[in-house]
Amino acid sequence: MSSRLVSRSTFSSGAPPEGADLVEWYYEQGFSDGLPVVPPAPATVDAMVEALGGEPERLECRVPPRWGGLTRQVLAVNMVMAGCKPEYAPVVRAALLALCEPAFNLNGVQATTHMACPLLVVNGPLAKAIGMNGGCNAFGSGNRANATIGRAIRLVLLNVGGGWPGDLDKSTLGHPGKYSYAVAENDASPFAPYHVEKGFAAGDSTVFVLAAEAPHSVTNHVANDPQGILDSLCSAMSTYAHNNAVSSGHCAVVLGPEHAATIAKAGWKRLDIRSYLWMYSGNRFRELAFEHRYGKVYNRNLPVWYKRDPDSHIPIVPSPDHIHLFVIGGEAGRFSAFIPGWGHMSAPVLRQIDGSSPGSARCVDGTCFL
Amino acid sequence: MSLESLGIPTAVVITRDFVREAEVQRAALGMSVLAPVVIEHPLSSLTDQEIGARAAQALPGIAGVLLGKAA
Amino acid sequence: MSSIVYDPRGAVSADEKPLAPRLAKLDGIRLGILDNTKWNANKLLRRLRDELGRQHRLLEINYYRKESFSKFADPALIREIAARNDAVVTAIGD
Numbered sequence: 001m002s003s004r005l006v007s008r009s010t011f012s013s014g015a016p017p018e019g020a021d022l023v024e025w026y027y028e029q030g031f032s033d034g035l036p037v038v039p040p041a042p043a044t045v046d047a048m049v050e051a052l053g054g055e056p057e058r059l060e061c062r063v064p065p066r067w068g069g070l071t072r073q074v075l076a077v078n079m080v081m082a083g084c085k086p087e088y089a090p091v092v093r094a095a096l097l098a099l100c101e102p103a104f105n106l107n108g109v110q111a112t113t114h115m116a117c118p119l120l121v122v123n124g125p126l127a128k129a130i131g132m133n134g135g136c137n138a139f140g141s142g143n144r145a146n147a148t149i150g151r152a153i154r155l156v157l158l159n160v161g162g163g164w165p166g167d168l169d170k171s172t173l174g175h176p177g178k179y180s181y182a183v184a185e186n187d188a189s190p191f192a193p194y195h196v197e198k199g200f201a202a203g204d205s206t207v208f209v210l211a212a213e214a215p216h217s218v219t220n221h222v223a224n225d226p227q228g229i230l231d232s233l234c235s236a237m238s239t240y241a242h243n244n245a246v247s248s249g250h251c252a253v254v255l256g257p258e259h260a261a262t263i264a265k266a267g268w269k270r271l272d273i274r275s276y277l278w279m280y281s282g283n284r285f286r287e288l289a290f291e292h293r294y295g296k297v298y299n300r301n302l303p304v305w306y307k308r309d310p311d312s313h314i315p316i317v318p319s320p321d322h323i324h325l326f327v328i329g330g331e332a333g334r335f336s337a338f339i340p341g342w343g344h345m346s347a348p349v350l351r352q353i354d355g356s357s358p359g360s361a362r363c364v365d366g367t368c369f370l
Numbered sequence: 371m372s373l374e375s376l377g378i379p380t381a382v383v384i385t386r387d388f389v390r391e392a393e394v395q396r397a398a399l400g401m402s403v404l405a406p407v408v409i410e411h412p413l414s415s416l417t418d419q420e421i422g423a424r425a426a427q428a429l430p431g432i433a434g435v436l437l438g439k440a441a
Numbered sequence: 442m443s444s445i446v447y448d449p450r451g452a453v454s455a456d457e458k459p460l461a462p463r464l465a466k467l468d469g470i471r472l473g474i475l476d477n478t479k480w481n482a483n484k485l486l487r488r489l490r491d492e493l494g495r496q497h498r499l500l501e502i503n504y505y506r507k508e509s510f511s512k513f514a515d516p517a518l519i520r521e522i523a524a525r526n527d528a529v530v531t532a533i534g535d
Contacts, residue, residue: 016444018442160449379527380461
């Protein structure tokens with residue numbers, strides 16, 4: 001069997017002399033996301049490989065669309081460049097394994113003209129243990145774990161996956177989450193954590209990945225009941241501008257703690273919230289069809305069971321289970337957020353961090369398809 | 371490419387913006403000699419008449435790929 | 442003496458697979474059209490199907506729809522297409 005190495009580890013300008021500015025050198029090689037990287041050194045790379053369990057040449061997965069081999073050594077290099085500490089290693093690896101699951105369709109997410117990029121939410125004791133932020137400014141910035149875990153994922157998607165803007169990454173606009181888009185849920189939430197809702201034990205630690213647009217802030221400083229707050233979220237969801245409206249699929253809703261407290265005080269639970277949001281958000285088919293003034297529209301990306309009459313109600317996503325609900329953010333401020341997804345072309349993935357099989361969730365080999 | 375492996379000659383029509391991606395995918399999956407048929411970008415926003423023009427552009431290339439001649 | 446630097450890209454390796462044998466002519470063949478369901482791809486493919494049908498005496502034309510424009514096609518669909526056609530035209534991209 002003949003085997004041909006398609007891409008070799010040769011650098012465009014050779015190894016730099018001792019004492020050279022390595023930050024500039026990594027920029028010149030085209031290995032940066034636009035921000036300065038931390039030049040890896042033997043001590044830091046070895047420490048990272050050890051945190052991954054040793055065996056530097058062990059292949060974790062191949063990252064599309066370039067299908068580069070993500071060995072533990074290569075993962076360690078990208079994590080050091082991102083500024084990660086070794087204790088973040090299990091989280092970054094679990095996230096990349098989840099992203100490389102066929103159901104996620106990372107190939108499509110990397111290549112799409114849409115702005116979607118992977119959003120990572122971490123649940124369980126490990127998030128707190130490594131210092132991730134699920135509170136004030138969780139989506140940015142100021143927290144090393146959030147910032148560098150998200151950045152390490154992006155560097156792998158760029159360097160190993162080949163998802164370079166203008167080359168294989170065709171995203172028309174991109175969004176700031178393509179620098180880093182990783183958060184933890186707020187463990188002071190009045191509801192059960194997301195991973196427990198999906199069947200994991202509270203003591204398990206998990207990663208959740210969703211191909212996502214940027215968060216859309218939802219303000220409500222007036223309502224003191226669940227319906228008022230959720231109606232504001234429904235308003236944010238009920239536009240035909242985001243991708244879920246025309247491409248179906250999954251989305252995320254983030255409740256800020258003040259909103260979450262009000263809703264919990266009224267006795268509502270997670271399923272009540274997701275069901276209300278699903279039922280009372282949506283568009284009319286005539287809007288999605290642009291009144292058929294550019295030609296008759298059917299839209300095969302929406303489920304066949306949606307009626308296509310002009311005034312048919314078209315839900316934002318096909319079911320309440322396509323809405324992934326998280327409580328994230330600081331204690332002060334009556335804000336929540338709607339985070340649209342990419343569409344039915346990608347399924348989010350929930351995976352236990354150490355990969356062992358969980359309890360009653362619909363999971364295979366530690367990876368749950370939602 | 372799966373179809374080629376099963377013995378079925380396949381002509382893949384792509385728009386010009388995706389030439390590079392197709393090239394990388396083919397190389398990574400071991401079929402770099404499979405040539406795509408390239409038409410002008412974009413496709414999704416075209417009128418029916420413009421689509422007809424794209425179809426005309428693609429036909430010689432399709433015949434070329436399936437028959438093994440240079441387009 | 443040079444600095445120690447690292448390559449963050451990882452290796453790509455693939456065995457070259459042979460292509461299918463080419464057709465001698467387009468007349469008398471069973472042609473499959475694989476629609477990736479992306480926006481105007483289906484309109485383009487239908488035009489191509491009609492034109493190819495006009496220009497060549499095709500034995501039959503079979504039209505297939507992939508379930509999603511971005512995922513890999515379902516292996517069972519691929520096997521069915523391969524069993525019932527002599528050549529395939531498909532489209533990807535926007």
